[in-house]
Amino acid sequence: MAxxxxxxxxxxxxxxxxxxxxxxxxxxxLALILGALLWQGxxxxxxxxxxxxxxxxxxxxxxxxxxxxxxxxxxxxxxIGAPLGILAGTYLAEYGRYSKLAVVVRFINDILLxxxxxxVGLFIYELxxxxxxxxxxxxxxxxLAVIGAPIMxxxxxxxxxxxxxxxxxxxxxxxxxxxxxxxxxxYRAVRAGLITGVLLxxxxxxxxxxxxxxxxLGNSLFEVNxxxxxxxxxxxxxxxxxxxxxxxxxxxxxxxxxLTFTVLGLSIIxxxxxxxxxxxxx
Amino acid sequence: MTATxxxxxxxxxxxxxDREQALGRLKFGDNxxxxxxxxAASIVLLLLAGVAVALFIGSWPAFRAFGLDFFISDRxxxxxxxxxxxxxxxxxxxxxxxxxxxxxxxxxGIAVFLTELCPPMLRRPIGIAIELLAGIPSIIYGIWGVYYxxxxxxxxxxxxxxxxxxxxxxxxxxxxxPPLGYGVFTAGLVLAVMILPFVTAISxxxxxxxxxxxxxxxYGVGATTFEVVGNIVIPYTRVGVIGGVMLALGRxxxxxxxxxxxxxxxxxxxxxxxxxxxxxxxxxxxQFADADPGLFTSSLLALGFIxxxxxxxxxxxxxxxxxxxxxKA
Numbered sequence: 001m002a003x004x005x006x007x008x009x010x011x012x013x014x015x016x017x018x019x020x021x022x023x024x025x026x027x028x029x030l031a032l033i034l035g036a037l038l039w040q041g042x043x044x045x046x047x048x049x050x051x052x053x054x055x056x057x058x059x060x061x062x063x064x065x066x067x068x069x070x071x072x073x074x075x076x077x078x079x080i081g082a083p084l085g086i087l088a089g090t091y092l093a094e095y096g097r098y099s100k101l102a103v104v105v106r107f108i109n110d111i112l113l114x115x116x117x118x119x120v121g122l123f124i125y126e127l128x129x130x131x132x133x134x135x136x137x138x139x140x141x142x143x144l145a146v147i148g149a150p151i152m153x154x155x156x157x158x159x160x161x162x163x164x165x166x167x168x169x170x171x172x173x174x175x176x177x178x179x180x181x182x183x184x185x186x187y188r189a190v191r192a193g194l195i196t197g198v199l200l201x202x203x204x205x206x207x208x209x210x211x212x213x214x215x216x217l218g219n220s221l222f223e224v225n226x227x228x229x230x231x232x233x234x235x236x237x238x239x240x241x242x243x244x245x246x247x248x249x250x251x252x253x254x255x256x257x258x259l260t261f262t263v264l265g266l267s268i269i270x271x272x273x274x275x276x277x278x279x280x281x282x
Numbered sequence: 283m284t285a286t287x288x289x290x291x292x293x294x295x296x297x298x299x300d301r302e303q304a305l306g307r308l309k310f311g312d313n314x315x316x317x318x319x320x321x322a323a324s325i326v327l328l329l330l331a332g333v334a335v336a337l338f339i340g341s342w343p344a345f346r347a348f349g350l351d352f353f354i355s356d357r358x359x360x361x362x363x364x365x366x367x368x369x370x371x372x373x374x375x376x377x378x379x380x381x382x383x384x385x386x387x388x389x390x391g392i393a394v395f396l397t398e399l400c401p402p403m404l405r406r407p408i409g410i411a412i413e414l415l416a417g418i419p420s421i422i423y424g425i426w427g428v429y430y431x432x433x434x435x436x437x438x439x440x441x442x443x444x445x446x447x448x449x450x451x452x453x454x455x456x457x458x459x460p461p462l463g464y465g466v467f468t469a470g471l472v473l474a475v476m477i478l479p480f481v482t483a484i485s486x487x488x489x490x491x492x493x494x495x496x497x498x499x500x501y502g503v504g505a506t507t508f509e510v511v512g513n514i515v516i517p518y519t520r521v522g523v524i525g526g527v528m529l530a531l532g533r534x535x536x537x538x539x540x541x542x543x544x545x546x547x548x549x550x551x552x553x554x555x556x557x558x559x560x561x562x563x564x565x566x567x568x569q570f571a572d573a574d575p576g577l578f579t580s581s582l583l584a585l586g587f588i589x590x591x592x593x594x595x596x597x598x599x600x601x602x603x604x605x606x607x608x609x610k611a
Contacts, residue, residue, distance in 0.1 A: 015508040085322075208419070210420075
């Protein structure tokens with residue numbers, strides 16, 4: 001009996017050591033990627049990046065049109081995706097909680113949540129680019145809405161499920177119609193949670209590239225008209241990172257730095273908001 | 283709308299005549315809101331159906347022209363209008379397998395570390411750091427992979443693999459050929475890192491559903507941490523872990539930008555993992571914008587449709603397994 005123990009302990013030491021190694025591996029990658037972004041990107045940060053257009057090689061350029069394009073496409077995506085996601089989430093949590101439709105919608109939404117974004121891009125291409133005959137920022141925005149909405153459906157439903165039923169019952173007992181109970185009581189109770197969902201969706205949408213390649217397409221000119229092709233940060237990174245010219249590669253890294261820290265910043269703010277709310281509840 | 287409803291309700295108190303009208307307006311608003319939420323929920327359903335239908339219609343010409351050949355031929359020749367998707371389909375599956383082989387054990391290791399070994403004070407920061415890996419946009423993995431990982435792979439890791447595993451009979455063939463840096467293995471490695479946070483997050487959630495009594499009982503009879511994890515935690519949470527792994531697989535299959543940068547984009551099948559290859563999503567990303575309408579576009583849409591079906595099945599299975607445990611991810 002006693003001679004089993006050293007072997008068991010050895011195995012335990014080896015496997016727990018591997019768990020430490022795995023964690024170091026994961027953290028190491030994060031550090032390497034963020035380090036590379038800072039190392040390569042910070043040097044390129046200057047006023048030109050925010051005030052000049054993307055330029056052909058040899059000309060001093062910036063990322064102004066891409067940054068503006070990113071903002072416009074994301075705003076379009078949110079304008080469509082946020083109402084859609086929040087209302088659908090409201091249906092799942094408030095009206096159809098146990099209905100058959102809700103079960104199906106929940107399942108489909110979970111699939112959309114991790115569906116390949118490039119497939120969404122193809123779908124919007126067939127739906128909005130082919131019929132109109134040209135690429136447009138609007139199509140890009142709709143593609144992003146399809147990617148962002150499921151996130152908001154999920155967070156809205158989860159948050160509304162946390163609203164204590166006595167709160168709803170009290171409001172209903174006062175004679176409030178259902179829709180007012182939802183908007184005046186439920187939504188208010190979980191406002192921080194809803195904002196968390198919206199921020200997470202914005203973060204996801206801002207970083208998406210694949211669905212924009214054949215919807216918004218990209219544009220080297222300054223463009224604010226949503227019916228025209230438009231540049232965006234991920235698209236310009238995709239283009240410049242493969243460019244043979246050093247100054248374009250440098251801009252790609254600067255864009256990558258801006259993009260990553262915007263996206264990570266948004267998700268950290270979202271996380272902080274949701275823990276703040278959780279803290280208040282307990 | 284809310285404001286008018288309340289004003290109307292206020293008006294109704296002072297003037298009883300308007301009461302009927304105000305109530306009618308409230309009722310209308312109430313119904314309208316309910317219908318809005320119902321139609322939003324229905325749109326979510328329509329979206330998925332729309333994706334399937336639009337892609338199927340778009341890919342029909344290619345399926346009709348090539349039939350089964352589309353799945354078993356790796357000839358991809360735009361000038362001759364002959365398209366076979368085998369290289370892309372096989373590439374998608376192989377990169378995902380590589381990603382799972384590397385990513386799942388590491389992801390599980392991190393989950394074990396976070397639930398069993400980590401000092402409570404560090405648990406939250408390390409958990410958040412791992413989740414940040416999921417927040418980094420996929421294009422960043424791509425640009426990082428090309429500029430940093432590829433040279434390292436080419437100079438150190440791939441020659442090492444060729445000299446060691448490449449010399450082993452049978453499996454050696456997977457690691458032969460010139461060290462290019464680009465290739466299926468590099469793509470799989472980047473994918474592995476991208477799916478890590480998903481494997482970790484879900485495994486961690488399901489590990490936490492293990493009743494503490496079970497673990498305490500095992501520790502009580504003298505089990506080591508490894509034995510508790512291997513004999514109590516993993517068997518108890520098997521279904522959930524498999525569900526999480528499938529969810530990660532769904533991600534890996536459809537991942538586009540990172541793969542496009544590092545896989546080398548060669549549309550033929552090779553036996554070696556170090557050779558350049560392609561995946562469905564990389565092929566679409568690279569060629570779709572320049573594709574001529576007609577069979578070329580249709581063939582790319584057909585690849586998209588196949589990817590959609592594969593991921594749909596994988597994700598549906600994953601959700602079904604997780605739903606049995608009522609784990610939300």
